[in-house]
Amino acid sequence: MPLLTVRAVEAHRPRTQPYKITLDRGLQLRIAPDGKRTLLVRYTVKGSNTERQYRLAQEYGEGPGQLKLAAACAEAARIRALARSGVDWTEAEDARLRSEAASRAALQRRDGLTLEKALSDYVENKRRAKDGLALKARTRADYLAMVQGARTTEKGTRQAAGFLYPIAQKALTELTAAEIREAYDTAARKSPRRAAYAMQVLRAVLRWHGVVVADNPLGRETAGRDRITISAPRGDPSPIPPELLGAWWRAAGIAPSQVAADYYRFQLLTGCRGIEIHGNKLHGYPPITVGDVDQRAGRVVLRDTKNRSDHKLLLATQALEIAKRNCEGRKAEDPLFPIVDARKTLAWINEWAGTRVQGHGLRATFASIAEELVSSALLKRMMNHATVGDVTLGHYVAKSEAQLRAGWQAVADFVEEAAKQP
Incomplete structure (x- = not known):
């Protein structure tokens, strides 16, 4: 005391x-x-x-x-x-600081590492501590875009410079607290959320290379009044309003492009991320193919998903019916939903139903429905959310296939019942 x-x-x-x-x-x-x-x-x-x-x-x-x-x-x-x-704590601390200073000096003498080069090295060589896996391709692309200048895509779309571009050519060991603060303030005026994301990446790169910036506003040892506060990421769920769920489902059933409508209905019934269904060639995400659908067992296994694990979808009867319909007469290597741009179909469905939901909002709709019908532990498994840091879910709570399938079926039955209401 x-x-x-x-x-x-x-x-x-x-x-x-x-x-x-x-x-x-x-x-x-x-x-x-x-x-x-x-x-x-x-x-x-x-x-x-x-x-x-x-x-x-x-x-x-x-x-x-x-x-x-x-x-x-x-x-x-x-x-x-x-x-x-x-x-002697003081001597040990002084020795640590001297070692860090020597490392910074050696780094600067070796190749004058700029932030752009340091970030490139980070995305290529960073491995996750828990499993040794590299960063996903899309994550690497997002990080590298932060140090790129303004550019025009092959399709003619003009893209603004990344939020870390103003300091991209700065030698990593010469970065100052004032420059980091200025980069953050400039970015925050455009998008506080994206600015915080950029600062998280910058902080990770500095730690990766062992660079200590004096009075670093991203450092834990910096006084609170001088620190950049990076808030925890917060979602912005925009699900289909419950009172319009039935109308949306009925509209999807009569949409002009049934393949595109089936894709969106399948997403709603499974809670998948859109990229897990249609894939992304640029970032190496494969789409669900006809051969991926195990019609007899009523399941689809998604490989190497966002959290670097496989995810088994145990299809409700309604989702399986959609999958079977899109498998008929097609080759195993064909994508289950051969769509290029389904957004026009979604816009048609929204206009007919009086909704404004976008792709990821269907995943939010699935979660909002399931939250009322199943336990939080079961929902987390169905949503394929990582259990890192959750000792109970990660080490003690197991869910059988029967329990998981019942969860997906409960959501599908709820949606179908809503569609029957006037």
């Missing part, structure tokens, strides 16, 4: 001269005339008779980036415990 409480500490105000108060064994707080509160740890390394002092990097306080009383006491206890074991 600290020797002083938070209230007792707060009662000490700045004076004309700096002074110290003892917070805990070996831990002092220095209060300066300007109100700055510095934490000092006093310790003696095993085998030495000299008492040493170390100033913690963070100021004392309850605000962002500051160290609270309990945390300060814990940090002091850790440093003092190391000292009792013969380890």
Whole structure:
């Protein structure tokens, strides 16, 4: 327990001269005339008779980036415990910083690595810790686009420069906190979400290459007031409104292009990502083919999906009927839904039904329906969401094929029942 409480500490105000108060064994707080509160740890390394002092990097306080009383006491206890074991924390920390500085200097001397080159090296050589797999092709393309300048595609579409392009040719070891902050502020004025994504990538590249930027606004050790806050990604689900679900399903049944309509209905009934159904040649995603459909078992296995795992679809009778219809008279290597651009069909369905749903909104519709019908654990499996960090789902909860199939069937039956309503 600290020797002083938070209230007792707060009662000490700045004076004309700096002074110290003892917070805990070996831990002092220095209060300066300007109100700055510095934490000092006093310790003696095993085998030495000299008492040493170390100033913690963070100021004392309850605000962002500051160290609270309990945390300060814990940090002091850790440093003092190391000292009792013969380890001088300050020397070890200085050695670490010197090593990092030497690594940066060596990196700069070797090839003057720019951010663009560093990012290219990252996407080519980064491997996931849990399974050693490389980044997906689409992820690599997204990352590399961040350092590309404005360009025109083969189809004549004008694309803006990536959010990291202003600093793409900057030597990685010469990047400054001000340049990172400016790149973020410029990007955030266009899209806060994409700006945060760019900063996540930049932070990963810096860590990958072991580069430490002084006062880095992306660093955990930077004071909160000077840090760029990268919010956790948040979805923007736009499912079909429940009251229009039946109308949408009926409209899909009479759409001009039945193949395209079947594709969208299949997506709604399975909860798949669109790219998992129709594929993407540029990024190496194969489409579902006729041969992938096991009609007897009523299943389709999607290979190497977004979370780098295979995903088994246990088709409801309605989804299997759609799949069988599109398999008839076709070769095993043919795509199940031979579509080039189905968006016109979706626009027709939306206009007829009075909806505005887009492709990914059908996955959101599936999830919204299933959330009411099945357990959260079952839904996570059906949606093919990773269970990393979820010990219960990842190591203890197993779901049989019968349970999973029943979940998909419940969603399909709900949609079909909605279509019967006037």
